[in-house]
Every structure is written in C-alpha cells, then in structure tokens.
Amino acid sequence: MGLFKKKIKIDSKFQKGDFVSFHKDKDLKVGIIKDVKLLNGNVVYDINVGGECPSIARDIAEDKIFKN
Numbered sequence: 001m002g003l004f005k006k007k008i009k010i011d012s013k014f015q016k017g018d019f020v021s022f023h024k025d026k027d028l029k030v031g032i033i034k035d036v037k038l039l040n041g042n043v044v045y046d047i048n049v050g051g052e053c054p055s056i057a058r059d060i061a062e063d064k065i066f067k068n
Contacts, residue, residue, distance in 0.1 A: 012036045013062055020047065021066045024057060030068065031057065056059045 014020060018033045031049040034056060038044075044059040 008038070010036050010038055010043060012045075014065060014067070019068050020045075022047065022057070022060055022064050024060075030059065033042065037047055 008059050014033055014036070016033050016036060019030070020033060021028055023029070029047075029049050031047040033045050034048045035046040036043065037059075038047070039059055043062045043066065045062070047057045047060055047065075049055050049057055
C-alpha cells in the first residue's frame, strides 16, 4: 500500500489555474480551474467560483467551458 497516487496524464483542453467561464443555472459563471478529472471516459473540471459566496462547481464538462 503506497502513500502516493500515480499521476494520470489527462489530455485536456484546459489546465489547472486557467481562468474560464461557463454557464450554470442560466447564469454565466467565471472561475479558476481547481482540478481536471476523467469521469466515465470524459474530461471534467472542478472550478473554483469566487464572489461573495465562494464555491466549487464540480464535474463541469469540457464542452461547457469557455476560455476568457
């Protein structure tokens, strides 16, 4: 049992730290990519959304994201 996870190279359009926009609940949200993952063979992102009440939008599909 190891202490370290093996890094998986994910071929993604965006990288951690990228400032991006996406639509959620009929609003345009902006944020910074926190994590890149594979979910059922598709690339998805966790995005840190700032503002008055910061939150993390989880599992946002790559085709829903726009580069700022």
